[in-house]
Amino acid sequence: MITAERKPLSEIKEMIAPYKKILVAGCGSCVAECASGGEKEVGLLASALRMDAKMEGRKIEVNEITLDRQCVYEFIDQLTGLVGQFDVILSLGCGAGVQALADVFAGVIILPALNTAFIGQTKEAGLWIENCRACGDCKLGYFAAVCPITRCAKGLFNGPCGGSKDGKCETDPDAPCAWQLIIERLDKAGRLDLLQNVYPPADWSKQQGKGPRKIHREDQSI
Amino acid sequence: MKTDSRLKRVLEKGHFAVTAECGPPKGADPKVIKSKGKILKGFVDSVNVTDNQTGVVRLSSLAACVLLKKEGLDPVLQMTTRDRNRIALQSDILGASALGIRNVLCLSGDHQSFGNQPQAKGVFDVDSVQLVQLVRQMRDNGVILGGDKLSEPPRLFIGAVANPFADPFAYRAIRLGKKVAAGAEFIQTQCIYNLTRFNEWMDKVRDLGLDEKVYILGGITPLKSARMAEFMSKQVAGMDVPDEIINRMKSVPAREQRQEGIKIAIETIQALKEARGVHGVHIMAIEWEEAVPQLIEAAKLFPRPQV
Amino acid sequence: MDQKSAGLNITIFFCQQLDANQDANRRVLERELGSRIKFFPLPCSGRIEPLHLLRALETGADRVYLIICPEGACRYREGNLRARKRLAFAQGLIEEIGLEPQRLELIQTTQGDQLTIDQRAHDLLARKAAFGPNPAKLQGSRGQANNARTLEPMNPGTPDVYQGVHYDYSGKKTFI
Numbered sequence: 001m002i003t004a005e006r007k008p009l010s011e012i013k014e015m016i017a018p019y020k021k022i023l024v025a026g027c028g029s030c031v032a033e034c035a036s037g038g039e040k041e042v043g044l045l046a047s048a049l050r051m052d053a054k055m056e057g058r059k060i061e062v063n064e065i066t067l068d069r070q071c072v073y074e075f076i077d078q079l080t081g082l083v084g085q086f087d088v089i090l091s092l093g094c095g096a097g098v099q100a101l102a103d104v105f106a107g108v109i110i111l112p113a114l115n116t117a118f119i120g121q122t123k124e125a126g127l128w129i130e131n132c133r134a135c136g137d138c139k140l141g142y143f144a145a146v147c148p149i150t151r152c153a154k155g156l157f158n159g160p161c162g163g164s165k166d167g168k169c170e171t172d173p174d175a176p177c178a179w180q181l182i183i184e185r186l187d188k189a190g191r192l193d194l195l196q197n198v199y200p201p202a203d204w205s206k207q208q209g210k211g212p213r214k215i216h217r218e219d220q221s222i
Numbered sequence: 223m224k225t226d227s228r229l230k231r232v233l234e235k236g237h238f239a240v241t242a243e244c245g246p247p248k249g250a251d252p253k254v255i256k257s258k259g260k261i262l263k264g265f266v267d268s269v270n271v272t273d274n275q276t277g278v279v280r281l282s283s284l285a286a287c288v289l290l291k292k293e294g295l296d297p298v299l300q301m302t303t304r305d306r307n308r309i310a311l312q313s314d315i316l317g318a319s320a321l322g323i324r325n326v327l328c329l330s331g332d333h334q335s336f337g338n339q340p341q342a343k344g345v346f347d348v349d350s351v352q353l354v355q356l357v358r359q360m361r362d363n364g365v366i367l368g369g370d371k372l373s374e375p376p377r378l379f380i381g382a383v384a385n386p387f388a389d390p391f392a393y394r395a396i397r398l399g400k401k402v403a404a405g406a407e408f409i410q411t412q413c414i415y416n417l418t419r420f421n422e423w424m425d426k427v428r429d430l431g432l433d434e435k436v437y438i439l440g441g442i443t444p445l446k447s448a449r450m451a452e453f454m455s456k457q458v459a460g461m462d463v464p465d466e467i468i469n470r471m472k473s474v475p476a477r478e479q480r481q482e483g484i485k486i487a488i489e490t491i492q493a494l495k496e497a498r499g500v501h502g503v504h505i506m507a508i509e510w511e512e513a514v515p516q517l518i519e520a521a522k523l524f525p526r527p528q529v
Numbered sequence: 530m531d532q533k534s535a536g537l538n539i540t541i542f543f544c545q546q547l548d549a550n551q552d553a554n555r556r557v558l559e560r561e562l563g564s565r566i567k568f569f570p571l572p573c574s575g576r577i578e579p580l581h582l583l584r585a586l587e588t589g590a591d592r593v594y595l596i597i598c599p600e601g602a603c604r605y606r607e608g609n610l611r612a613r614k615r616l617a618f619a620q621g622l623i624e625e626i627g628l629e630p631q632r633l634e635l636i637q638t639t640q641g642d643q644l645t646i647d648q649r650a651h652d653l654l655a656r657k658a659a660f661g662p663n664p665a666k667l668q669g670s671r672g673q674a675n676n677a678r679t680l681e682p683m684n685p686g687t688p689d690v691y692q693g694v695h696y697d698y699s700g701k702k703t704f705i
Contacts, residue, residue, distance in 0.1 A: 009625040040580050044622060047583040051665035052626035154304075154330050154344065158351035158400055160393075161330050162385030162412060162460040170459030171333045183393050195396060198355060198404050201308060201348040201367065 001030035001121075002094040003128045004037060004114040009048060012090070015111045019087035020059065022049070024113070025079065025101070026066035027093040034128050037092030037114055039066040045092065045113060070097025076104045083108045136206030136213065142194055144185035149202065151178035157199040227324035227379040228296035229268040231529040232502075233408065233437045238495055239502030240523050241298060241410065241439060242266040242514050244290065246281035255286045258511045259293040265515045267526060268325060270298040270410070270504070274305060277337020284314060287323050298381065299323050302331025307347035308356070312366050315357055319376030327381040327410065328353040351404045354382050358405030382406040384438075386423035387416060387462035395426035402436045409436050410504040413443040413454075415486075416462045417493055424499055433499025440494040443506045444513055445483035448472040484517055491521040532592065535658035538565050538666075540585040541650060542577055543596035544612075545570040546604050547638060548646040558647050564589075566650065574598065575608025579619035582633050586623065591663045593633050594653055599640040609637070628665050 006012075016022055024046045032038025046062045053060045065082070069075040070093030079101070083089060088109045091098045095116040102110040118130035133150045139157075140147060149155045153171040160179030163170030167180045186192050207213075225231060232239045242262050247254040262269055269290055273283040287297035299318050301311065318326065330350040334342045348356065356367055357380050364375040382401040386394055398409065414420045420440070427433055445451050448471035455463035467486060474482045487505075494500045503523075507513045518524050532539065545551050555568045567590070571577060574597040585593045595616050597609040613635055620630035636653070638644070644652075 009622075040578060043580045044583055047580070047587050048622055048626050050667065051583075051587050051623075051628065054667055055627060055665045153333050153335075154349070155346045156330060156349040158349050158397075160388070160390070160397075161350075162383070162388045163333070164389045165459060166389060171335050177389070180390055183390055195393065196400065196403075198351055198400055201352045201356075204347065 001033050001119070002096070003034040003117045003120045003130075004031050004094050005117060006036055006041065006045065006092075007113055007115055009052070012045075012049070012111075012113050013052065016049075016088060016090060019109070020061065021086045022060060022062045022088050022090055023079075023082065023086040024049070024062060024064050024090045025070070025092065026064075027070035027091075027097050028066055028068045029070075031092060031094055031097075031114065032066075033122065034120075037094070037097075042066050042092055045090075067093075070094075071100045073100075073104060076100060079105070134207065135202065135204075137203055139199075139202075142197070142199065143182045144189060144191070146178050146181045146185065148178055148182065151176075151181075157202065225324065225379065226322070226377065227268075228529065229298065229325050229408070230379040232267045232527060235527065235529050237502075237527045237529070238523065239268075239437070239439060240266045240518060240526065241268045241270055241502065241504045242511070243270045243272060243504070243506040243508075244286065244511065245272050245275060245509065246283065246286040248278070248280050250281065252289050255281070255289040256293055259290045259295050261511045262514055263293060263295055264526065265518045265524060266295075266505070267502075268296040268298050270300055270327060270506075273300040273302045273329075273331065274337070276332045277304070277334045277339060277342075279338060284318055284321070284323070287318065288321050291322055296325065297323055298325040298327050300327045300329065301353065302329050303346055303348050303350060303353055304331035304334060304344055305342075307345050308367055311348065311353065312356065312360065315360060315376050315378065316372070319378055324377060325379045325381065326357060327383065328357060328406075329383050350382060351400055354380060354401055354406045355404040362405075379408065380406055381408040381410060383411065384409050385412040385460050386414075386420050387412055388460045391419075391423070392426075394423055395430055395432070398427060398436075399430050399432055402432055406436055408439060408501075410439045411441040412460060413441040413506060414490055414494070415451075415467045416464050417490065419462060421497065424497055428499050437501040438499060439502040439504040440490075440497075440500050441504050441506060442487050442490055442494075442517075443508060444487040444510065444517060445471055445479070446510060447476065447479045447483070450483075480513075484513060484520065487517055488521045491517075491523070530658050531655050532658045533562075533654035535661075536565070537591040537658055537660075537662070538567075538589050539650070539653060540567045540569070540590035540593045541596060541646075541653070542569045542571055542574070542581065542585075542594070543646060543649075544574040544598050544603075544609070545572060546598060547596065547649075548644075551646045554645045554647045555650070558650055566654075568646065568650075573603065573605045573608035574612035575603070575605060575610075577612050577615050579615050579622065582616065582619040583622065586628070586632065586663055586665060587667055589663075589666045591632070591660065591666075592653075594636050595634070596636045596638060596646075596649060599638050602640065623665075626665065628663070629660060632660060632663060 024042050026037050026039055026042035042064045046064045050062050067075045067078055083105050090111050090113050091101055092113050098110055098112045119132040120128045120130045123129045131147055131150055135149055148157055152159055153169055160177055164177040164180055167177055169175040169177045186194055244258045271283045271286045274280055283300050287299045290297040328350050334344045359365055361375050361378055364372045384398045451463050451468045451471045454461045471479055471482055491503050494503055505514055551570055558566055582593055597612045603609040616633055616635050620633050624630045
C-alpha cells in the first residue's frame with residue numbers, strides 16, 4: 001500500500017487560508033488502511049478545521065466526502081457536479097490521488113493534506129514499514145525477499161557494510177540490518193551460494209531514468 | 223614497466239607496508255595538508271586521504287591527494303559511493319590518474335545521517351564492491367560501465383576495506399572474497415583492538431586462500447585517552463574495543479594515557495608483523511599525525527625500504 | 530463554581546459494563562438537564578474513536594469525559610488501554626487548533642467502586658468549572674445540525690456498477 005501522514009494543521013491552514021468553501025476529500029484505499037486519509041480521518045480533519053475557524057472567528061464551510069479510490073477516473077467521477085460548489089478541494093489522497101483529481105478537474109484548486117511517505121506493509125496494528133522503492137527491476141529473488149534498495153540504508157547490492165552490529169543498522173539501533181536478514185534467510189533456504197555473486201549496479205533507468213514512468217497495456221485499453 | 227605506486231612496489235617486493243591516514247581540513251587552506259604531509263614523509267609508504275569522512279564536508283580528497291603528491295608523497299585516493307553517481311565516480315577516476323594519483327581505495331562511505339549534512343541525498347548509485355569492479359575494468363580492459371572504450375585507461379592500484387569486527391562475523395571473510403573477486407588488490411582493515419577476533423577472521427581469510435590473492439594491511443589507531451577508547455567502543459559503529467583495552471588505558475594517569483595508547487599500538491603492530499597473510503599496517507592517527515613517526519620508529523618499521 | 534451551576538454542556542462516553550442499569554439510571558439526569566448532558570454508552574471503551582470526541586466538541590460539548598473500567602478489568606482485555614491512546618490522539622489534534630486538551634478527559638474507575646453512571650455524572654458535574662464555554666463549538670443550540678455534512682456522490686452519470694468494482698489478485702477488473 002501507499003502510506004502517508006497528515007501534514008501539520010498549521011501547514012494545511014496556511015494553504016487553505018484564501019478559501020471559504022472547502023471540500024475535504026478522502027480516499028478509501030491505501031491511505032484508509034494506514035489511517036491517514038480514509039473516512040474517519042476526513043471527519044477528524046474537517047471537524048478540526050471547522051472548530052479552528054470558529055475559534056478564530058473566520059467563516060468557512062467545510063464539507064466531507066470519501067471516494068473509494070482517488071487515483072482511478074471511475075471513482076473520481078463521483079466528484080463531477082460537486083467540485084463547482086467549492087473554492088478548493090483539500091485532498092487526503094496520496095500524491096497520485098491529488099494529481100489525478102487535478103488532472104480530471106482542470107481549473108479546480110486541489111491541495112494536499114497528506115505527506116505521502118512510502119510503499120509499505122502493515123507490520124502490526126499502528127505500525128507501517130517501508131519495503132519497496134518501486135525500482136522497476138525486482139531483484140527480491142536473489143535476496144531472500146528482503147529488498148536491499150529499500151531496507152539497507154545504503155541500498156547495497158553487495159552488503160553488508162561495516163556498520164552492521166548485532167543484527168542492527170548503524171544508522172538506527174531499532175532498524176534491522178537488511179543484510180543480516182538476507183544472510184539468515186538464505187542460510188535457512190540453503191542458498192548461501194547466492195552470496196558469492198558480485199551483483200552489478202542497478203539499472204536506475206527503470207526507475208527514474210526517463211522521467212515519469214507509464215505502463216501501457218493494449219489488452220486493457222478500450 | 224615500473225609502477226608509479228610506491229605502495230604497490232613495496233608490497234610486490236614483499237616488504238611489510240606502512241600507510242597512514244590524512245584527514246583534509248574543514249576549509250580551503252592547503253597548508254594543513256602540506257604540513258601533515260611533511261610530518262609523514264619518509265616514515266610511510268603511502269598516505270590515504272579520506273573522502274568527507276563521517277559525512278562531514280571537508281576539502282576534497284582528490285585535491286588533497288594532489289597537494290600531497292606535490293610534497294613527494296604517494297597518496298591513496300579514498301572514494302566513497304555516497305556522494306557521486308557512476309558518471310562522477312568514473313570521471314574522477316580518470317581525473318585522478320591524469321593528475322598522477324596511483325592508488326585508489328573504494329568504499330561505500332559513512333552514512334550521510336552521521337555528518338553535518340544529514341539532509342543530503344545519499345547517492346549510493348553503485349556500492350563499494352561494484353566500484354572496485356568498475357575501476358578494475360577501466361584499468362585492465364580500458365572500458366567504462368556499459369562497455370564504452372577509454373582513449374587511455376587510468377593507472378591505479380586498487381584497494382578496498384574490510385571490517386573484521388562487524389556482523390555477521392561468519393560472512394565477513396566471504397565478503398572479502400567478493401571484493402577480491404571484483405578486483406581488489408589491497409585491503410585496509412578497520413582499526414584492530416581485538417586481536418583475538420582479528421585472528422579468527424584471518425583464519426577464515428587464509429582458509430579461503432584470500433591472503434595469497436590480496437595484500438592485507440591491518441588498521442591501527444593509537445588511542446589518545448581512556449575516554450577515546452570508551453567513546454569508540456560505545457559510539458562508533460563497527461568498532462570493537464574490548465574492555466581489557468579500556469581498562470588498561472584507565473589504569474594509567476591521564477597524562478600518560480597517550481603513551482599507553484602508543485604502546486598498545488606498537489604491540490598490535492608486532493602481532494600483525496607475525497601474522498601470516500598480513501602484509502602491512504594502515505595507521506589512522508586521527509588528528510594526531512605527529513604520533514606516526516614515533517610509532518613507526520618504535521615498531522621498528524623505520525627506515526622504509528628503498529624501492 | 531461547579532460545572533453544573535456554570536451551565537456547561539457535558540458529554541460522557543462510557544463503558545456500559547460499568548453499570549448494568551445504565552439505561553434507566555441516566556434517565557433522571559437526562560430529563561433534568563436536557564441537551565446539557567449527553568450520555569453515549571459504548572459496548573467497550575475501546576470502541577471510542579477520536580472522531581466521536583471531536584464531533585462532541587464541535588456540536589456543543591464544553592467538557593467531554595471518557596469513563597473506562599479499572600486497569601486490568603476490561604472485559605475485552607485491551608479495550609481500556611486502547612481508549613486511553615485514542616483519547617490522547619484526539620487531545621493532540623485539538624491542541625493543534627489551540628483548544629485546551631484537558632477538555633477531553635479520561636476517567637479511569639477503580640476496582641470495587643459500585644457507582645452507577647448517574648452517580649458518576651453527578652460527581653463530574655460537581656467538579657469545579659476549570660474552563661468556560663468551549664470557543665470552538667459551532668453556532669446554534671446543542672444538538673442541532675451544524676454546517677458539517679458528509680456529501681453523497683452527486684453524479685447521476687456514474688453507472689452504479691462502479692460502486693462495486695472489484696480487483697481480484699490477478700489484477701483483472703471484475704464487477705461484483
